[in-house]
Amino acid sequence: MKALFVLTKREFASYFMTPVAWIFLMIFVSLSGLLTFYAGDFFGRGQADLQSFFLFHPWLYVFLIPAVSMRMWAEERRSGTIEMLMTLPVSTGELVLGKFLAAWAFVGIALILTLPMWLTVNYLGDPDNGVILMSYLASFLIAGTFLSLGSCVSACTKSQIIAFVSAMMASLLLTFLGSDALINLFSGVATEKVMKLFQSFGFLIHFLSLTRGVLDVRDLLFFISFSGVFLFATVIVLDHKKAV
Amino acid sequence: MITLENVTRKFGSFVAVDNLSMTVPKGQVLGFLGPNGAGKTTTMRMISGFLTPSAGKITVCGYDVAEDPVEVKRHIGYMPEVASSYGDMTVLSFLNFITEARGLFGSAKEKAVEKVIADISLSNVLYQPIDTLSKGYKRRVGLAQALVHDPAVLILDEPTEGLDPNQKREIRTLIRDLQKDKSIIISTHVLEEVEAMCSRAVIIDKGKIVLDDTPRALISLSETHQTLFVLIASYQRERAQTVFNEMAQITVTDVKQESDEAFLFTLIPKGRESVTADVVEALRRQDIKILDMFIEKGRLEEVFYAFTSPDRELKDPNA
Numbered sequence A: 001m002k003a004l005f006v007l008t009k010r011e012f013a014s015y016f017m018t019p020v021a022w023i024f025l026m027i028f029v030s031l032s033g034l035l036t037f038y039a040g041d042f043f044g045r046g047q048a049d050l051q052s053f054f055l056f057h058p059w060l061y062v063f064l065i066p067a068v069s070m071r072m073w074a075e076e077r078r079s080g081t082i083e084m085l086m087t088l089p090v091s092t093g094e095l096v097l098g099k100f101l102a103a104w105a106f107v108g109i110a111l112i113l114t115l116p117m118w119l120t121v122n123y124l125g126d127p128d129n130g131v132i133l134m135s136y137l138a139s140f141l142i143a144g145t146f147l148s149l150g151s152c153v154s155a156c157t158k159s160q161i162i163a164f165v166s167a168m169m170a171s172l173l174l175t176f177l178g179s180d181a182l183i184n185l186f187s188g189v190a191t192e193k194v195m196k197l198f199q200s201f202g203f204l205i206h207f208l209s210l211t212r213g214v215l216d217v218r219d220l221l222f223f224i225s226f227s228g229v230f231l232f233a234t235v236i237v238l239d240h241k242k243a244v
Numbered sequence B: 001m002i003t004l005e006n007v008t009r010k011f012g013s014f015v016a017v018d019n020l021s022m023t024v025p026k027g028q029v030l031g032f033l034g035p036n037g038a039g040k041t042t043t044m045r046m047i048s049g050f051l052t053p054s055a056g057k058i059t060v061c062g063y064d065v066a067e068d069p070v071e072v073k074r075h076i077g078y079m080p081e082v083a084s085s086y087g088d089m090t091v092l093s094f095l096n097f098i099t100e101a102r103g104l105f106g107s108a109k110e111k112a113v114e115k116v117i118a119d120i121s122l123s124n125v126l127y128q129p130i131d132t133l134s135k136g137y138k139r140r141v142g143l144a145q146a147l148v149h150d151p152a153v154l155i156l157d158e159p160t161e162g163l164d165p166n167q168k169r170e171i172r173t174l175i176r177d178l179q180k181d182k183s184i185i186i187s188t189h190v191l192e193e194v195e196a197m198c199s200r201a202v203i204i205d206k207g208k209i210v211l212d213d214t215p216r217a218l219i220s221l222s223e224t225h226q227t228l229f230v231l232i233a234s235y236q237r238e239r240a241q242t243v244f245n246e247m248a249q250i251t252v253t254d255v256k257q258e259s260d261e262a263f264l265f266t267l268i269p270k271g272r273e274s275v276t277a278d279v280v281e282a283l284r285r286q287d288i289k290i291l292d293m294f295i296e297k298g299r300l301e302e303v304f305y306a307f308t309s310p311d312r313e314l315k316d317p318n319a
């Protein structure tokens, strides 16, 4: 437990040693704001909520989270530091969890930096703060799921670029599974049932239901179990591939 | 205490370590030698739990590496061949991290870090990012990282590679000091180092042990072992030659004029035993004066070459 904390602390600190981290924070905060105001028609909607703000989060994550997760294992493997790391007296599970938690906390910081948005809507009107809190939670959860996916992809390769691109494609696919666009595309081909099944595996539908303020345990479990599976897969990949 | 029982490691169909068995008791410093690609690093990675053997069993301090990897890692200090530290961290923060990850906190941590900084002489680079250190200093940080928790077993993969002569010396002294309550395996390509700090030398080639003995015993396998160089005054040269020719147990391989007054004879014993006493006695009986004399102990390098070079004739170490 203490070891997990030590590992997480180091990984977290290491984010701020690379420019990528600062760029990530800057892009995330500014882009999430800009998208809300321009694409999301924040003022035009005339409603005091953050719906349009959260709507864009999964799409931002699809491109930005892989930039955070690509380094996780690929860089350790490329530089060879993985050898030192994996001969410390900690289990592979703790190592994976430590890196994951650090990355998640880092993305958490990015979310915290968007709090001015929340203050703004409260200043402009009278939003349902419960829904906003839930939406933040949902956003944080889906970010965690993307990160665990990225962690698994990063463990498979020594190249950060490959890790980035593959994680992005995979995230895109999983998000897309739940989107209307895909549903419309296949509505003629697949039966209703198949579409429903597809959709239930899509990230978007679970995310959207949470951001509407409906606290459904199944949505929470969906993200948590998805993350669990990817992290577990990371452990397996590492134990098999670490030295190759 | 380290034991390897019939350990094999394959990469695909390539056998990097081939049915290797050995035991390293407490108090032993084992020099692990072999040509490039012999399987030294692979073996050390398996002991440290980084690589899993394809077959065989490894135990460290009584714990099975396959069954109890975390407990094994707790007892090992391992210095990998490459990249044994995070380049973006400073020396001090890296050592603090490693010490904490090894379960030492508070004053125990501070004491351990302070001691290792003194032992490895790192005090003047503490706040420098490791990336900006010279190669030798990087190696030293790697060594510090392996020693900081005072482990019962040390696995060092070419620890002195890239160190300056002074540092090499200090590390040798350090390792000799650490020796008494630890099992240590050191791989190296610097053969004098083995004589200086190891109590046992194992030479492997193509994943198999080819020689395993004390450095002194290995040296005695050298072609030039017990070769005698005798300096004789010029006016006694002829007589000395006759004396040597009459001795059945030696061959004169070389006679060289050293100066106007002296000749140097090179005598190789036909057997493995020392012929010094016989030679001295034979010369004394003829009243031939020995101006100077020295005995070649042999060189590990020759033995290494004889047993691992691609064009070696197969030799029996007991012949």
Ligand SMILES: Nc1ncnc2c1ncn2[C@@H]1O[C@H](COP(=O)(O)OP(=O)(O)OP(=O)(O)O)[C@@H](O)[C@H]1O
Binding pocket: A243, A244, B011, B014, B016, B034, B035, B036, B037, B038, B039, B040, B041, B042, B043, B081
């Ligand atoms: N991950 C790997 N995949 C394939 N082959 C490998 C791998 N690691 C090592 N080998 C091979 O195993 C053999 C032994 O390598 P190893 O690194 O153990 O040699 P070594 O004795 O440490 O050599 P050196 O003196 O050069 O350090 C080499 O032929 C190497 O190419």
Ligand SMILES: [Mg+2]
Binding pocket: B040, B041, B042, B081, B157
């Ligand atoms: Mg090696």
